[in-house]
Amino acid sequence: MEQFLGLPPEGSAHAHEIDQLIVLLHWLMFALFIGWGIFYTYVLIRFRKAKNPTADYTGSKSHMSSYLEIVVAVVEIVLLIGFSIPLWANRVNQFPPEKDALVVHVVAEQFAWNVHYPGKDGKFGKRDINLVDSDNPLGIDRNDPDAVDDIATINQLNLPLNKPAIIYISSKDVIHSFKLPVMRINQDAIPGQVIPVWFTPTLAGDSEIACAQLCGLGHYRMRGYMTIQTMEEFTAWLDEQAASL
Numbered sequence: 624m625e626q627f628l629g630l631p632p633e634g635s636a637h638a639h640e641i642d643q644l645i646v647l648l649h650w651l652m653f654a655l656f657i658g659w660g661i662f663y664t665y666v667l668i669r670f671r672k673a674k675n676p677t678a679d680y681t682g683s684k685s686h687m688s689s690y691l692e693i694v695v696a697v698v699e700i701v702l703l704i705g706f707s708i709p710l711w712a713n714r715v716n717q718f719p720p721e722k723d724a725l726v727v728h729v730v731a732e733q734f735a736w737n738v739h740y741p742g743k744d745g746k747f748g749k750r751d752i753n754l755v756d757s758d759n760p761l762g763i764d765r766n767d768p769d770a771v772d773d774i775a776t777i778n779q780l781n782l783p784l785n786k787p788a789i790i791y792i793s794s795k796d797v798i799h800s801f802k803l804p805v806m807r808i809n810q811d812a813i814p815g816q817v818i819p820v821w822f823t824p825t826l827a828g829d830s831e832i833a834c835a836q837l838c839g840l841g842h843y844r845m846r847g848y849m850t851i852q853t854m855e856e857f858t859a860w861l862d863e864q865a866a867s868l
Contacts, residue, residue: 634805634826634851641807644706651702655695662691718821724787729780730761731792731799731812734841736832737761738780742772742865774864778847780832782824783857789821800836803849809835824851 628649633639728739728747737760741747748763748770755762760777763770782788792801794812801820802809810820832847852860 631804631830632826633807634803634824634830635807636823636825638805638807638825640710644710647706648702651698658691662688718789718819719787721789724789724821725783726789726791727780727782728791728793729801729812730795731801731834731838731845732760732795733797733839734834734845735760736778736780736801736845736847737795738776739763740774740776740861740864742769742774743861744769744772748773772865772868774861774868776864778832780847780849781857781860782849782851783854784824784827784851786854787821787823789819791817791819793817797838798836799834799838799845802833802835803830804833805830805849811836827851827853 628645630642630645633642726741726747730737730739739747739750739761746769748765749767750762751764752762754764759775761775763773763775765771790801792810792812793816794814796814798814799812800809801812803822805826806822806824808820808822810818812818828851830849830851832849834842834845838845
């Protein structure tokens with residue numbers, strides 16, 4: 624079923640749970656489609672003109688359709704309360720400790736993804752809106768001791784394999800939507816808010832960072848890339864970026 628739905632590869636530890644829920648929902652939709660199709664066909668035959676030459680203004684006295692509607696409503700409530708909300712709560716509330724994860728800030732703007740890594744000290748330096756320019760889109764204050772070794776990239780997110788990643792998402796201008804299809808992550812980037820998401824990458828390689836929210840005329844080019852690599856490769860990449868500061 625997953626291949627039939629055209630889902631991307633499962634790239635995170637929680638991706639399989641998301642996909643299983645999607646598959647379940649599609650099976651239920653298929654069952655509803657068959658059920659309502661049978662009911663519709665029955666109605667067409669049962670109330671055809673040949674059998675009912677004159678209009679019946681009293682209508683059907685059966686309550687079967689009402690019962691079916693109640694069953695559908697109950698099933699949808701069970702899906703929402705029994706599956707969707709617990710799964711979402713598990714993703715939102717059970718963040719790993721930051722000391723055990725890689726913490727990254729992603730700041731959206733028209734039309735790019737700005738990525739901010741702490742340096743080897745593990746501390747994020749100050750950002751000042753007055754320092755924002757084309758060479759420093761995040762306004763990182765390099766005079767701050769904590770910011771001296773900070774690393775910033777544009778449209779490129781590198782993460783280590785099999786290590787939890789916590790990403791704090793925000794926006795400089797309008798509402799964007801940070802979407803990592805392979806990781807089954809999609810979170811709006813809202814001006815004035817910093818919203819965290821987390822996942823554990825389990826699939827090495829390159830994939831796309833998309834903006835899933837129409838954010839202006841240049842929305843089509845708001846595309847970034849995510850590279851999942853071994854810890855050794857990730858450390859080497861960080862060293863390479865630090866050497867260019």
